[in-house]
Amino acid sequence: MSTGAMTGIKLGLVSCEDCGLLTRPADVHEPGYCPRCGEELVLRRHNAIQRTWALIIAAAVCYIPANLMPVMITNTVTSVEVDTIISGTVLLYMTGSWHLALIVLIASVMIPLAKLAALAYLLVAVQRRSSGDRYDRARLYRLVKFVGRWSMLDVFVITFTVALIQLKPLMSIKPGAGVLFFAAVVVLTMIAAETFDPRLIWDSNSKEDKNDGP
């Protein structure tokens, strides 16, 4: 359904990513700046594929220490307890609040993994110039962008638990090194979603359209 579609790139028109103004620059490959808002105009985001790959690989690397290293260290008079993201979720489940355990599990384990998988799939499909399931891929991309911020949930849980439980010497909670890696996963995948250019999903079947250079 998209072979004969009239796109901006075919007619030499560039749409500003910030204000949406459609303009006809003198040279469509060097479009300059948006006359309305002053943003740099781009036909397609610069090196979107390479940059998104780099960001999701970095996020995948950080995902390992984020799950292996402790995120919370509980000191009481008699004991020291170390929690990772997974063990914290299990603890929440055991103490009887399975709804919250489920929310935390979805937000901090499933969403980051699903985001990495979804972005990798979108990239591979674009690189293979696949023309199937484009509509579904476009929807998947919008879902990834919408849902990503919720992974920050655990970082906030840890921040406020730590802030409240400072009852030295009886009990105190310290954040562990895993928090930083976990936050890095969330931030990197959020930036990756913004770096990917969804328009690539749609112009992958015509060679001259695949202008992804700087």
Added chain:
Amino acid sequence: MQAGRKRMSSLIEKIIACPDCDLLQHIPALPPGGRARCPRCGCTTASSKPGSLDRTLALTVAAAVVFVIANVEPLMGLSAVGRQSSTTILGGVLEMWMQGHEITAMLVAFCIIVAPAVHITFMLSVLLAVRQPPAPSWAGTLMRVLAFNQPWAMVEVMLLGILVALVKIADLATVSPGIGMFAAGVLISLIAAMTVSFNAHEAWIRIRWADEEMMRSAAVPDSLYPGRTGP
């Protein structure tokens, strides 16, 4: 506004390229509350929200007041074995910093204090500026920062995080939600309502172009400034 500027008006106003798939499309006249979707990828490309700018301004003023309350008042208090403690939003960030997690503390501060504050103040400035079109082009710069900033303002994620933290702590101590928590609850409804009611296109067409030569030659029609003539 002089005559003869209406040549390209229809192009500027009615034809857009879908931001998600680059398909050129004509935006039809929308009924109040109506939306246009890209026929190819399903992305929402335009919407008609009557009174959008005024309603958003009212919500933004309310959000600014509630934001201050949410940040000043304690979120929650805790008492255990005869000891009391309480925390504010900033208190959580400071504790994280003092525990040696400076980078995480800065990220948290950005997501729950700086980004929401920027969202509210920039939105307020833009909405006040566009009340007298054409607004100066700095309003456009603020709009660009707003678009970049929006995914990072995470008050609603923070509130869910606080609720989870409360449930975790409830076994260990008596916790009571404070005024700040209720204010944060109101704040997320206000920010959500601001996002829903704001029509960025309505604001953009009231802003003076960065390149005024182009603005003149592109013949921005009087109809783009409602209050002069209708479309």
